[in-house]
Each structure stands twice: as structure tokens, then as C-alpha cells.
Amino acid sequence: MTFLRTVTFDRAEMASHSTALSRLRADAIQAVVVRNVFTASESSRIVSEIEANAQDFPTTSFPAPFRSHFYGMNLNLADPDLEAYFSMAPGFSESLAALMAPHGGFESRVMAVLSAIDGGRSYTAPPGPPGAVPYMVTTLRSHHEGGYIPPHFDNEQRMRPSYRHLESLIEGDTFSFVLTLSKAERGGMLEVFDAPSEAWSSRFQNRDRTAAKPDLAAFARHAFDVEAGTLVLLRSGRMLHHVTPVAGGTKRWTACSFMAASRAGDGVYCWG
Template identity: 45%
Template sequence: MGNFFRIETVDAEGPLPGTAPLAALRAGALHAVLLRHVYPAQAMAEAVQKLDANAPGFVRSDFPAAFKAFFYGLNLNLAAPDLAPYFAAEPAFRAALAGLLRPDAETRITGLLQALDDGRRYCAAPGPHPGARYFFTTLRGHGTGGFIPPHFDNESALRPSYRHLAGLIDPGIFSFVLAFSRADAGGALEFFNLRAEDHAARFRNVDGPSPPPSVEGVEKVAIRLAPGDMVVLNSGGYLHRVTPVEGPQTRWTACSFMAPSLSGDRVLCWG
């Protein structure tokens, strides 16, 4: 790992630490927390078979075409400002996700995050109307050549689709990535020693085919998660990207954005 990069590793199958590494991450003392064995590798292999065929019947949406990737679920960053279709699709996605893994992904993930953050509650962000809620996560499939360009997640709150959510959250966004499968090669999550407060404007909203600014020579670390492992990282405050996937194996992940609520009593999650 790079000299700048501070990470704590936790075995999710063993006793959890008495410290609160996610509180340390939010305070800037850590860049990432790696959770090993959130799910057994065999459970993820069985889930990948279902995902490849979309056996659960997830609603599908797409990254910009240049990225050669897609979502199961609707991603808030790419949603239209009128979020009625987004909220209408959430209950069916939630039900399909609940049947994909045992224990179900939302229960397993929020339980671990809460335990690593001094008991602070983690939950899907509430929507603007009674009973509505944001997608807890989305599932991402990156095919051959699929990638995500360098970006800071804090820029997301500037998008029109965040008009309601931005009024609920602290601006310090972080995220988790849970690996279902690993690409044959490539598909690494690269984390750069570039802070949003100094460089965000140069990388803002690089969603299309135009090349982003060069990151050649910038200090970085590369993370390739094993199936069943999960990383939580300060993706709002630091530049990061996904390198192009090589080979026919789809890179399947679940990814969520998170931020403390303005009330300070919980952390809100969304896909």
C-alpha cells in the first residue's frame, strides 16, 4: 500500500474490534476499512450465477455507454431530477435484493457498519414522501473494458437529482464496495493521493467520452477485492477510479454512498 494510505483490516467472521474504525475514517484518521469474509466465496459464486442471468428480475439501468457497464437498480447520480420513477422502482429492487444472499445484504452490511461505528445506525435514506426511501445500494456489472474514470464522490451532491437528499446529509460522502466477483485482470479500485478540497474542480462530472485530466505519476494504491470482501473508503474526499476490466468475467459489485445525517444520529445510505 502507498505511504500515504491508512487502512484498517477487519475479519468479519471473527470478533470485531473494540475500536470504531469507521468513526476514525469519517474523522480523517483512516482512508479505508477493509472487511474480509463478509460473505463466503461460495455464496458469492452462487449469487454471481443469478446475477449473470438476472434471475431475481432486477430493474436494469446503464452507465454512460463509454463506460461499458450497467446497474441492477437505479443510480441516483444518473437519475432524472423527477425522482418519481426512482422511488417507484425501489420496493421491487429491495425485495429482489433480499433474496440474493443469506443473511440478506442490507441486514448484513448495515449490521457490520453499525458495529464498526460505535453503534451509530446505518439505514437507507428516507425519501420525500411517507414510506418512500432511496435505494440502499445498486449492483454494478462491469464487462470487458468496463471502467469508471477518476472522480470525487462529493461532487454527487451537486447534481439535480440530489436536491432532496442534499438537505438531509453532511457533505462528507463516503462509500462501500462489496465484491461478488473479481475480473480476470484489471478492474482495480485505484485510490489517489489527491484531495477534493484541492482538486475537485478539475475532475468534476467527467461522465462522457472526453478524457479526464491525467493522473500519471500521482501516488496511488490499487485494491482488487476478493469475492465476499468489502471496503469502506473516503471516496468523497479522495480521487478514485476503476481501471478497465480485462477478460470475459464480469466484475460484479454492490456499491453504496453514505453520509452522516444532519441530525448526527445515523448514517444515511443510497445507491
């Protein structure tokens, strides 16, 4: 039996998979793949516009070795006071709305899919601290040639100082989605390892530092080689995963969000 039980279906079939995310949270499955959230032509149009930054998205970067940048700001990389994060949020939200308006809006094309495969639960951006706007619901990520993300568990990010406020609003494990907008020529794939957090979390913390880590060759793995317009949802808080280095001149563009249940029990919060 594979270590990564996955359910795959088309966006048109989402009504028949209304328990997919409750099964994922219960660890009955570990990944969900939804094809055709956007068509190939829609994805191509979106990428053309974001390559030119036609909507004037605010831009931030990964640390230089990762050769990648964001439209929006990754909460993991934000200063703990979150001043810059929430200053950027309105502009990002306006740009995302403009980008997605010809396609029905981000809420109807992406968030509605998440709600439909989770029994109708609400999927929204978390409210910000008093006086602040909501969090950014996602980020758009560009991985250039050589760009990658090292192996990690997403639950670990919630120990960062920038999560102090959000941690008061959410509970349970983090899970996440990656919506592919353009594939790299080679590499740039989300790869998941048979290394559950219960056994391996402490061994992989801060892999970007010099401390020796376990050899990844020792673990079974699964790479998601998906077409543009495909959404992959992963139990990423407890499953070791990384993005393999991009090869070739074509950038890997994705929309990515982290998610967790709200403490109030009224839905699921999504953030970039």
C-alpha cells in the same frame, strides 16, 4: 508513510474495530477493508443468481462508453424529479431481499457490519420525499469487458439536481463501500490516488468531457485487489478514485453504496 492509511480485518473480528468508521471520518485512516463479509462459495452463488437475474431485478445502465449496468438505479443518473427512481425502488428492494434471504439478509450481512465498526450507529436507507418509499440502499453493478469508471470525488455528485431532496437529510462528507462479488480476470480494480479534493477537485470535474485534465501518472496510487466477499470502505468524497478498465470475459460484479451522516444525528444514510 503511505498516503492511504488502511485498516484490514476479517468480519469475525469486527467487534474489535468498533471505531474504524469514526476514525475514517476524522481522516485518521482513509480506508477500511473487511474480509469474508461473504464466503467465496456464497459470493459464487450470489453471482450465479444475479447473472441469470433469477430475482427479476429492475435494470438500468451507465452511459454506453462505460460498458456497465446496474440492478437498481444510481441516484447520480436519475432524472431530477426522481419519479422513475422511486417507482423502481420497491421492486429492487424485494429482489434484493430474495437474493440475500439464504445468506441472512442484506441488513444482517452488510449493514450490520457497518454498524458494528461505527460504534453501533444505525445504517439505513434514507426516507424518501413525502408519499414516497425509502431510497434504494445500494445498487448491484456489472462491469463488462472494457467497463470502467473515470476518476472522480464522490462529494461532487451531491451538486446534481437529483440530490436536492437527499441533500436536505445528510451532512458532512460522502464515504462509500464497494463489496466485491466477482473479480474481473484482469483490471476492474478500485484505484485511489494521492490527490485530495481540497487541491484537485476543480481540476477533475467532468473528466468524461474533452477539457484537459491532470496526468494521472503524476500521482501516487493504490489499487485494491481484493477477493470476492470483501468489503472496501473509502473516504471517497475527498479522495480521487476510479475503476480501471475490465479485461477478459468475466464480469466484475459489486454491491456499492454511498453514505453520509444524517442531519438529525440519528445515524448514517446509505443509498445506491
